Amino acid sequence: xxxxxxxxxxxxxxxxxxxxxxxxxxxxxxxxxxxxxxxxxxxxxxxxxxxxxxxxxxxxxxxxxxxxxxxxxxxxxxxxxxxxxxxxxxxxxxxxxxxxxxxxxxxxxxxxxxxxxxxxxxxxxxxxxxxxxxxxxxxxxxxxxxxxxxxxxxxxxxxxxxxxxxxxxxxxxxxxxxxxxxxxxxxxxxxxxxxxxxxxxxxxxxxxxxxxxxxxxxxxxxxxxxxxxxxxxxxxxxxxxxxxxxxxxxxxxxxxxxxxxxxxxxxxxxxxxxxxxxxxxxxxxxxxxxxxxxxxxxxxxxxxxxxxxxxxxxxxxxxxxxxxxxxxxxxxxxxxxxxxxxxxxxxxxxxxxxxxxxxxxxxxxxxxxxxxxxxxxxxxxxxxxxxxxxxxxxxxxxxxxxxxxxxxxxxxxxxxxxxx
Amino acid sequence: xxxxxxxxxxxxxxxxxxxxxxxxxxxxxxxxxxxxxxxxxxxxxxxxxxxxxxxxxxxxxxxxxxxxxxxxxxxxxxxxxxxxxxxxxxxxxxxxxxxxxxxxxxxxxxxxxxxxxxxxxxxxxxxxxxxxxxxxxxxxxxxxxxxxxxxxxxxxxxxxxxxxxxxxxxxxxxxxxxxxxxxxxxxxxxxxxxxxxxxxxxxxxxxxxxxxxxxxxxxxxxxxxxxxxxxxxxxxxxxxxxxxxxxxxxxxxxxxxxxxxxxxxxxxxxxxxxxxxxxxxxxxxxxxxxxxxxxxxxxxxxxxxxxxxxxxxxxxxxxxxxxxxxxxxxxxxxxxxxxxxxxxxxxxxxxxxxxxxxxxxxxxxxxxxxxxxxxxxxxxxxxxxxxxxxxxxxxxxxxxxxxxxxxxxxxxxxxxxxxx
DNA sequence: TCTATTTGTTTATGCTATTGACAAAGTATT
DNA sequence: AATACTTTGTCAATAGCATAAACAAATAGA
Numbered sequence: 001x002x003x004x005x006x007x008x009x010x011x012x013x014x015x016x017x018x019x020x021x022x023x024x025x026x027x028x029x030x031x032x033x034x035x036x037x038x039x040x041x042x043x044x045x046x047x048x049x050x051x052x053x054x055x056x057x058x059x060x061x062x063x064x065x066x067x068x069x070x071x072x073x074x075x076x077x078x079x080x081x082x083x084x085x086x087x088x089x090x091x092x093x094x095x096x097x098x099x100x101x102x103x104x105x106x107x108x109x110x111x112x113x114x115x116x117x118x119x120x121x122x123x124x125x126x127x128x129x130x131x132x133x134x135x136x137x138x139x140x141x142x143x144x145x146x147x148x149x150x151x152x153x154x155x156x157x158x159x160x161x162x163x164x165x166x167x168x169x170x171x172x173x174x175x176x177x178x179x180x181x182x183x184x185x186x187x188x189x190x191x192x193x194x195x196x197x198x199x200x201x202x203x204x205x206x207x208x209x210x211x212x213x214x215x216x217x218x219x220x221x222x223x224x225x226x227x228x229x230x231x232x233x234x235x236x237x238x239x240x241x242x243x244x245x246x247x248x249x250x251x252x253x254x255x256x257x258x259x260x261x262x263x264x265x266x267x268x269x270x271x272x273x274x275x276x277x278x279x280x281x282x283x284x285x286x287x288x289x290x291x292x293x294x295x296x297x298x299x300x301x302x303x304x305x306x307x308x309x310x311x312x313x314x315x316x317x318x319x320x321x322x323x324x325x326x327x328x329x330x331x332x333x334x335x336x337x338x339x340x341x342x343x344x345x346x347x348x349x350x351x352x353x354x355x356x357x358x359x360x361x362x363x364x365x366x367x368x369x370x371x372x373x374x375x376x377x378x379x380x381x382x383x384x385x386x387x388x389x390x391x392x393x394x395x396x397x398x399x400x401x402x403x404x405x406x407x408x409x410x411x412x413x414x415x416x417x418x419x420x
Numbered sequence: 421x422x423x424x425x426x427x428x429x430x431x432x433x434x435x436x437x438x439x440x441x442x443x444x445x446x447x448x449x450x451x452x453x454x455x456x457x458x459x460x461x462x463x464x465x466x467x468x469x470x471x472x473x474x475x476x477x478x479x480x481x482x483x484x485x486x487x488x489x490x491x492x493x494x495x496x497x498x499x500x501x502x503x504x505x506x507x508x509x510x511x512x513x514x515x516x517x518x519x520x521x522x523x524x525x526x527x528x529x530x531x532x533x534x535x536x537x538x539x540x541x542x543x544x545x546x547x548x549x550x551x552x553x554x555x556x557x558x559x560x561x562x563x564x565x566x567x568x569x570x571x572x573x574x575x576x577x578x579x580x581x582x583x584x585x586x587x588x589x590x591x592x593x594x595x596x597x598x599x600x601x602x603x604x605x606x607x608x609x610x611x612x613x614x615x616x617x618x619x620x621x622x623x624x625x626x627x628x629x630x631x632x633x634x635x636x637x638x639x640x641x642x643x644x645x646x647x648x649x650x651x652x653x654x655x656x657x658x659x660x661x662x663x664x665x666x667x668x669x670x671x672x673x674x675x676x677x678x679x680x681x682x683x684x685x686x687x688x689x690x691x692x693x694x695x696x697x698x699x700x701x702x703x704x705x706x707x708x709x710x711x712x713x714x715x716x717x718x719x720x721x722x723x724x725x726x727x728x729x730x731x732x733x734x735x736x737x738x739x740x741x742x743x744x745x746x747x748x749x750x751x752x753x754x755x756x757x758x759x760x761x762x763x764x765x766x767x768x769x770x771x772x773x774x775x776x777x778x779x780x781x782x783x784x785x786x787x788x789x790x791x792x793x794x795x796x797x798x799x800x801x802x803x804x805x806x807x808x809x810x811x812x813x814x815x816x817x818x819x820x821x822x823x824x825x826x827x828x829x830x831x832x833x834x835x836x837x838x839x840x
Numbered sequence: 841t842c843t844a845t846t847t848g849t850t851t852a853t854g855c856t857a858t859t860g861a862c863a864a865a866g867t868a869t870t
Numbered sequence: 871a872a873t874a875c876t877t878t879g880t881c882a883a884t885a886g887c888a889t890a891a892a893c894a895a896a897t898a899g900a
Contacts, residue, residue: 248663249773250806251773251774251806251809252773252805252806252808253773254773256771256773257806260770261767262763262766265683272803272804273804274802275801343682346694347682347767350677350681351676351681351772352668352670352771353670353671353672353673353674354671355671380693380694381682381693381694382680383674383680383692383693383694384692385599385672386671386675386677389672390671
């Protein structure tokens with residue numbers, strides 16, 4: 001059964017048995033490319049059919065057929081002729097990001113932040129609704145109110161009757177169930193099932209850090225990045241991992257629990273049972289506690305005034321602000337946090353070898369100083385080779401990043417829907 | 421552009437524009453399944469065409485066509501009729517693992533261990549060749565000698581004119597270049613290029629831990645596992661990560677550098693520049709050094725005798741043997757190692773959420789005691805939810821695991837070659 | 841014995857992508 | 871200005887894959 005090499009215009013034949021059949025890379029690439037024609041148009045923004053044929057290695061005839069469909073649907077438009085390169089000038093096709101929209105919602109601090117984004121994951125409408133009653137029922141009812149508002153405004157313009165959700169806690173992505181959310185005290189809430197039954201909308205659910213990572217992949221990070229890690233720092237710490245353009249889920253969909261990585265083997269006890277978890281050292285609570293403790297020893301810091309002379313009222317945001325204003329004490333607190341965080345992030349660099357690490361979440365996105373200090377600490381600990389590939393930045397997506405990422409859960413289905 | 425749901429025999433139609441086109445899951449599943457018919461036959465070992473049709477949701481007609489090809493090639497054979505379930509009895513198809521073979525080689529301690537495996541990654545022939553001259557040239561010449569021996573023995577029975585290599589150091593998987601191998605003192609060796617030019621064999625290269633992980637995925641671990649981490653413990657420590665049945669590579673193909681994860685933030689300095697790396701605490705060297713140190717304080721241990729009363733000659737293997745025999749000192753050394761390793765592995769569980777963790781490499785595969793102690797330590801540190809999904813075991817593949825995994829680099833191409 | 845069920849193959853059909861031919865619309869050369 | 875050469879996009883004919891429908895083969899069960 002030797003499959004002898006027998007090249008013929010980039011194809012291999014099973015020679016010995018004379019089974020005439022194409023094998024090898026090129027065909028597979030075409031396979032992949034065909035389903036991703038829209039991705040290419042989206043990336044290039046303006047392309048001609050001939051260009052698409054070259055990029056995908058599909059024939060011009062095939063591209064014409066595919067483009068016809070996209071024109072009918074309205075995802076692309078012809079915008080006149082381009083420059084000739086010695087022959088007939090090409091007809092330019094332009095991607096129309098506002099030809100369809102997707103809905104996403106993110107729950108945080110007993111609020112739903114909801115957005116409608118276009119095909120580029122750019123926000124076109126956003127609302128925030130307060131959840132009056134802290135219960136799964138209360139949250140879902142509030143969400144349904146928001147869905148009604150947004151669907152009525154974008155009636156007929158949605159890509160799909162669907163919604164993406166970012167929720168707190170451990171979420172089983174496949175069943176769309178919140179397994180446990182310590183922050184709000186919920187467990188075993190089958191969000192997907194409930195919402196699909198009550199609204200008829202196809203529902204996609206993932207947790208905060210995972211949707212955050214998707215938001216960065218689609219809209220935040222620079223073009224072409226396929227391996228990134230988004231770190232959400234708030235009341236907890238978690239990472240969303242993207243590998244080759246796809247979410248890294250794990251067996252239980254619980255991959256990326258960065259907050260419970262061990263930093264100090266015999267450190268403080270964590271509710272998770274471990275000692276010295278990152279989350280016990282760096283989080284909204286931990287940083288505030290550390291600030292109060294240090295302020296007792298040194299009350300000359302600006303922090304004192306920022307917190308209205310009530311040291312017990314200090315929050316992490318006072319610390320971040322004081323650091324921005326150059327306060328020594330605040331800077332030293334951030335330095336310590338960056339040190340701990342640096343150990344965890346250097347481990348991520350060594351283990352995952354990402355192209356980009358994005359700091360987000362309420363705390364992470366609020367301070368470039370923290371990011372800069374972190375990058376410095378990571379440089380001291382990570383291995384040279386993976387380190388050379390990675391860049392560490394602050395998220396630029398703001399507070400709607402969760403909802404944007406949630407809408408990406410829907411946008412991801414676009415290709416699959418428009419073609420195939 | 422609302423794509424209204426409009427179910428019809430598991431297909432969706434773009435209603436509004438009346439583009440009659442199948443979309444949604446089922447078609448995509450078929451797509452995937454079609455290229456994986458061989459995988460299913462391999463998994464089931466004995467199946468009928470009708471069964472295959474049900475599993476893949478392809479039509480019986482299509483399955484017949486695909487099976488015909490496999491019969492021609494010889495990968496499956498008809499082995500008579502099965503039991504009737506109230507109708508015509510099925511013709512049973514049997515997977516023939518020895519219908520083709522693949523070659524793999526693994527370099528370790530200035531030896532090439534080489535194997536020829538069948539389609540199940542079961543070793544059918546193995547040889548070990550000593551590399552006389554420690555240089556890329558010397559290693560490749562020795563390898564070529566081995567290739568000649570094996571190809572002549574299996575002439576005409578190989579799946580492909582190809583070879584898989586497991587090498588030390590950091591390897592760029594895409595170009596097949598050893599970027600740097602500290603153990604042997606090499607850098608920038610384009611192994612793939614050299615070997616392809618000099619032998620005409622298509623060459624696939626990966627490092628020790630990555631091929632080890634592939635070996636476990638294909639041959640070692642129990643059926644159906646798609647998310648596993650293989651940890652190779654020897655002179656260094658590294659992890660090979662499999663996610664959804666595929667190697668996790670990273671941007672630089674340097675993912676999985678577990679040896680340089682920080683365990684003790686202010687621990688001993690590592691040549692990599694970091695402090696308290698796992699590799700400084702648990703490795704052949706580190707364990708032996710620790711044993712010598714402890715033996716100076718307590719010379720009653722069996723270890724003393726095992727090392728021929730020369731404490732300075734103690735190796736990690738003496739320690740493992742003494743522990744097997746119940747020696748207190750050796751057990752306490754392993755306990756300490758397991759403690760360090762446990763921190764790293766608990767982090768892996770929290771970050772990657774794997775189904776299985778396999779301990780391998782010269783040290784890792786030699787001791788069930790170490791594995792058991794490790795599992796115990798991990799249970800104390802990892803989060804309950806991901807922990808519930810994971811199992812920690814010792815590799816059962818023995819010293820040829822590297823070469824087996826290397827041959828898997830070739831076997832992975834089988835489907836792509838036989839179909840498509 | 842007869843009917844229902846299951847399996848595997850054959851035939852006609854539909855869909856997708858391709859090739860090759862060709863028209864359209866430019867540039868370059870004489 | 872006329873001609874040759876390029877490049878682009880479309881059309882028609884064709885190949886290949888998968889399917890449905892029909893059918894034959896082989897059984898279980900009444």
